[in-house]
Amino acid sequence: MITLSKLAKIFHTKDGDVRAVDDIDLTIDKGEIFGVIGYSGAGKSTLIRMLNMLEAPTSGEVDVAGRPMHSLSKGKLREARQEIGMIFQHFNLLWSRTVAENIAFPLEIKGVSKQDQKKRVDELIQLVGLDGRGGSYPSQLSGGQKQRVGIARALANDPKVLLCDEATSALDPKTTDSILDLLVDINAKLGLTIVLITHEMHVIRKICHRVAVMEAGKIVEQGDVLDIFRRPKQAMTKEFVKQVTEPEETEEALNHLLDREGIGHVLQLTFVGGDTQRPLITDVVRKFDVDISILQGKISQTQHGSYGSLFVSMNGESATVQQAVAYIREQEVEVEVIHGG
Template sequence: MLKSFVITGENGKIETMINLKDISVTFTQKDREVKAVDNVSLEVDKGDIYGIVGYSGAGKSTLVRVINLLQPPTQGSVIVDDKDLVALSKKALNEERKKIGMIFQHFNLMESRTIADNVAFPLKGSGLSKAEITEKVENLLELVGILDKKAAYPNQLSGGQKQRVAIARALANDPKILLCDEATSALDPKTTLAILSLLKEVNEKLGITIVIITHEMQVVKEICNKVAVMENGRVIESGQVIDIFNNPQKPLTLDFIRTATHVEQAEKQILSHTSEKVYELKFSHASDPIIIELYKRFGASANILYGNIEFIQNIPIGTLLVTFTGDFVFDDVVAYLTSQDVKIVEIGGSANV
């Protein structure tokens, strides 16, 4: 079951780990101001796997760098684990940053050092003995499934193995938060799934809050419990992943979802081979055999051209692409489907029918 390690306090209330309030980041480029992040507020609860998705230039990478103040905001407050990072001294900020691990698209490993030495690097000045550091490094490498490579060098590893090393290194200081900036973008699909599975395991075993920056809704679908969609520096939609997939409010969000569920490709192929009106039926649960009921109640025969079921947080979301034939009143069909919480959209149209 896909889940995140959500943490509650003594009163049963979910505790907030990251609280960004009214964040803006403005850069000056060639005598003009560019607002990379525009008045963004969001909360990440302890134990969340929180996705921030958007295309290049949306401001998501800038926003994630605000969380550990690698990118100071032009305005707004950054509250992490109940501490206002903007108000901290440089020394205090550096201490808080140790609680925030970070992994990147291109791994950022030191090529001249062994895998074990790469993972041990953040532990310099930690006060641990050499034996304690060795034990900790080996435990981390075992956690990420690459202990047998501890004496190897980065150029001897595959991309997926390098990212496992980067994850182990990011965990060296026992962080409470792990920031992942396009951490799977350089990996093939199979390796991406393996790394996402590892991140989910880290979240569940260690209770670490994870924030994932990505331009792929497929990544969000696989691992996240919450998501924020960014466009032009703003968060245009956010919430539980299951709710966003079930009922996207913005065209950009719908585009991301269609790509992640492979519906878009099916639509293009179907529309290129038919002149009939094609409708998308989308449902998350159905108590009645809906297609049969359409024929029994209204005489509407649905010709199924494509069908797919995706599991989001262990909840099935189904999609059918159909054409209709028969002597029936279309408004009756729409009303019935709506009563069954089934959304119907004409493919190629811009609104729900």
């Protein structure tokens, strides 16, 4: 569906050249939700804007739905952009227009008849959960409702691809989850390919099938979300995974516990998929002469299954503890010895 080849973008400034996107190769499959995560300045916003040529690449190729976006004429590019919807962090709504008029705007530009406009707008209002709000103005809506208008407007021309540029960054956590649920629903109902950029691993964890991690203009790691959670390789990726698996309060609590005498060996166990349902701790206690105390645990859901992280304290003879740790690893559960190893 989307193929990027040797894609690069260099900005020329008075302080010198800035390579915002650096020689990226990437393939995004039809119908998947693909996430690009990185901190501010990583190049992710520039990357997503090159998918619809809002930002022209310095070099490289962009192919979207069989169209070479980088080499299209202005007329052909306008035509191609009708198959690529985009939603933004700050909504970009027309404040003097009602909800229905905002959604209809792309259809007006395309020259769709008033009758067909109304039919399509009514369908989209229902799809995004804004029944009864068609006559409201943006100033009368909550942040989540505004973003729903933005999503409906982006879908007006029945695009094949939806680009989301930090679409939930301006929203509170509860509203963010409702918008993410809507995007998953749209992906399932319409078979739409969705590409989103974010700096929040919670967003990736909740809805993406695959993810690319960007740093300094490059993709440093990519893969299935569950695999990235299970075995992050790069330091940047580990930082992002830690956002979900080890919240700040967990780290503070563990640091406090490590100061206590007799804490023993502190282990982090990582479970993936069906492993999260297994009575592993019970098995270990029955097989080995060790005592285990659960310090902290969390299970999260991804699009491809569940992911669990469990912190435990294990006390016993050193050799027995090592045998127990080896047994846990034999069960294909990731083990990291945080303390006492």
